[in-house]
Amino acid sequence: GVVCFNLTSTALGIGILAVPHAISEVGLAGGAILLSVVALLSERSAAFIGLSAALTGNALVTEMTAKTFGVRAGQVSAVVLLLFRFGACVSGLVVIKQLFPPVLLALAPFGASVNPICILAAVSLLLLLPLSSLPSLDRLKLTSMASVGLQFVIVAVVALAGARAA
DSSP states (O other), X not given: OHHHHHHHHHHHTGGGGGHHHHHHHHHHHHHHHHHHHHHHHHHHHHHHHHHXXXXXXXXXXXXXXXXXXXXXXXXXXXXXXXXXHHHHHHHHHHHHHHHHHHHHHHHOTTOOOOOHHHHHHHHIIIIIHHHXXXXXXXXXXXXXXXXXXXHHHHHHHHHHHHHHHO
């Protein structure tokens, strides 16, 4: 259960916010094709990782790689995964910095200006630091569930707004 929600929230991630723009660039048919290809690749990758885990007896990708290709390959895969996750974290922070000010301005009754750097610092200190200090991913289950749910809400709101605008 926990792994499923963490994997889903990671797979959806910040990239889901780019889907409407991508579809507007390639058209509805092109967008449907791209989404289908991404879904197929994601499903095949998950099946491959699951099969690899069953065959090697290891649950972590780095351990599977080390057992299959040697210790050095496991270390290389760890570096690649670390860089990938770091990039995802940075892109998430950029999105937070861009999205929070308009939301706060809409909620502020007096229309005060909001400094994006201050918002980023506050979100990092009040949310990201405590969550990243948890001892295990199991503790992030509710956060991941909320993240997946909110991503579906975002998609629904964007789709409804697009339908109304058309």
